[in-house]
Amino acid sequence: MNTRNPFIAMLFRDLRIAFRQRAEIMLPVIFFVVVVSLFPLAISPDPTVLKSIGPGVIWIAALLSILLSLQSLFRSDFSDGSMEQILLSPFPGSLLMLARIVAQWCVTGLPLIIISPLLGLLLHLDAHVIWVLFISLLLGVPYLNMVGAIGVALTIGLRQAGALLSLLVLPLYVPVLIFGSNAVISASNDLPYNGQLLWLAALLVIATTLSPFVISFALRVSCSYR
Amino acid sequence: MISSTLGDNSKLQVDNVSYEINDKLIINGMSFSVKSGEMLFIEGSNGSGKTTLLRILSGLMQADEGQITWNGKSIEEDRIEFNQQLTYLGHSTGVKAELSTLENINFFSSLSGLPQRESSQAAIEWVGLQGYEDSPGRHLSYGQQRRIALTRLLMEPSQLWVLDEPFAGLDKKMIGALELRFKEHVDNGGLLVLTSHQHIELDQVNTSRLQLG
Amino acid sequence: MSVKDKVWLWFHRMASPAYFYKLAGQLLPWCIVATIILMLVGLVGGLVFAPADYQQGDGFRIIYVHVPAAWMSMFVYMVMAVNSAIFLIWHIKLSDIVARSSAIIGASFTFLALVTGSIWGKPMWGTWWVWDARLTSELLLLFLYLGYIGLRSAIDDRRVAGKAGSILALVGAINIPIIHYSVVWWNTLHQAPSVSKFDNPSIEINMLVPLLCMAIAFKLFYLCILLINSRSELLEQEKRSNWVKELVTSS
């Protein structure tokens, strides 16, 4: 597809690149499933135990697998020089970066959200709890992608980027982790969970509005260092 | 080859620009200007700051001191307008390994934000990549990847070209075609800033030279 | 000259390295003396004159270090964020120096607050660590500081480190209230609320005065370190400028 709209062009370019490296885009999802399935082995296969730790386990595994997938975000753009061209295009960098992150979410966040009900079943969560889990991930995971991308933009081009990235990003993930896993726990205790989901939605909207600007500015800064 | 006029009163002005790397002044209070219909050839040995200077000119890096203006406006201030008129080619080609030649070229053109001067096919023929339209970038040699990047010089109707070592990795024939294109660009009122290890001489082109280091 | 112009003039003079260097040099001895006096008053008042707490006995006296350190940890981050914003908007190098020196001091205060908090926790809760809202937010704040320090030290180029660090500090500053709110809320789900029926102040006046002394002493201590750091950083950054050359030759 050839389009004059830079947002669409960017989105399709990244989706196309991602689908040509299928193995790489499957890794975060596989990681997600493997990590979750380790918990019954390490803690207990008892359904009541799994029920109570399940929401937290799935949320932490989702968070870590997004963190894992962030490692490759922007890296090839940075090394092959296309980042320079993106920064020098006459379109707002924030718009292009938003497209870049939407693409990233489609190939890493979305599969993880889709597969999460299955993991909910593995951890003996009830049907309505799985539904809340699904919604909470749908609202929370894009936030992880957005805010994570800020960290990537700041650390891109550094040698020890991986460990530093986790240190930068994880404290910023705390609110989403708390609200996300708590919404699911509340649902499993028959307590209301609308407030938590509303918080997740609020954080997502604010992050979507602000972080593209921060990301494009941060990339400009990182790119000025060679 | 079409030849449209790009206008003849644009000016890139560099005032007293300094830049230091690791406490060493790479560029020290440099001032010069390039106008429509002029070519600036920047010479210098390795590590003399050629690339740094070009990156500062294109706005990728910020000078420590001094300022750069495009038609009287600071390039920081009016980046969108400046970027519309700029084609920058750096060391890295910007070619994605997973995308085919045609996809790469199309992406460049949608990123440039201006209507294409030439069709993608004409550009592919110009750089001699016929038959490689659908080959992914990773199957191409460095020279071929550079050629993909060079198609932008044919397709983008921008006024200011900032080219870092445009001849690297190219054969004689392509160098000849490129020199022709440079001359055409300058004759049409374009501005050209380039670095090269090779000494090039363009006939009847208003050339100034800048020695670094 | 209008007030606005005067403010701008003052701003520019403060931002001028040579002027700031001189001013900081004059201010520093006063600052050090005031810090020492206030700290002595606070310590003596807190450790000797303040009465023991009705529930915790003498153990509560650690608040004279813990509470001011916890206050400082937030305050320093705020200073850091404000200076980062100033640096990004007006490109004033001094602000970047302040932000950078603040990070290490802020991290130290945060660490101190955590350690004293956990020492205090031992007699109070019977364990070294509880996932109390204040301790947890403090821990996350420490992570934010460490991230900032880590990022800055990973980037060789001073200019890039300054800008990248400033971006991070601002992103962190936006997030701190959200992190804090979520942690407090998470914590109240796991603990009872402190509902008090009495309108009496929750802290006695002769306990409060030493506490305030200590708080101000900590702030002044921070200022001292800031002044010392800024002076040396300024010399380093401005080593090619005339005023530094004059300074070196005249001494």
Place this chain on the structure above:
Amino acid sequence: MSPKQKQRLILVSLLVVGLGVGIGLVLMALNENINLFFTPSQVVAGEVPPEQRFRIGGMVTMGSVEKLDGELTVLFKLNDSVKEVQLKYAGILPDLFREGQGIVAEGKLNEEGVFVADQVLAKHDENYMPPEVEHALKTSGGDYYDNEAIE
């Protein structure tokens, strides 16, 4: 309007809309009262949906604690200085459970309007005051300040 201005206008309006929606959602979220304990007044006023588990928070009423003989079950009242609710709890109370202290209990209301708790949480009090002040409060405030833990 030049394309540049148009672009800027679109960006700014997107920013305003995004932040507006975000702040709206935050306000809605704050309205949802996810602090999640109801006060006795709310419970008495019938604000809690029936058959739902919830948390109730308040002060343990002075002199209301009674133990049922031979069982672990404890009856006590919880108040917010306006209204009172009767609670029933079978289990071991936390050490910090005292009359006059704030606690949170989790459970359900039964048909008689008694809150049957399955979990009780208590917390140390956050007041720092010297023993004399405490003594003064004790004498002036009558039996409000009885620090003896319920055995």
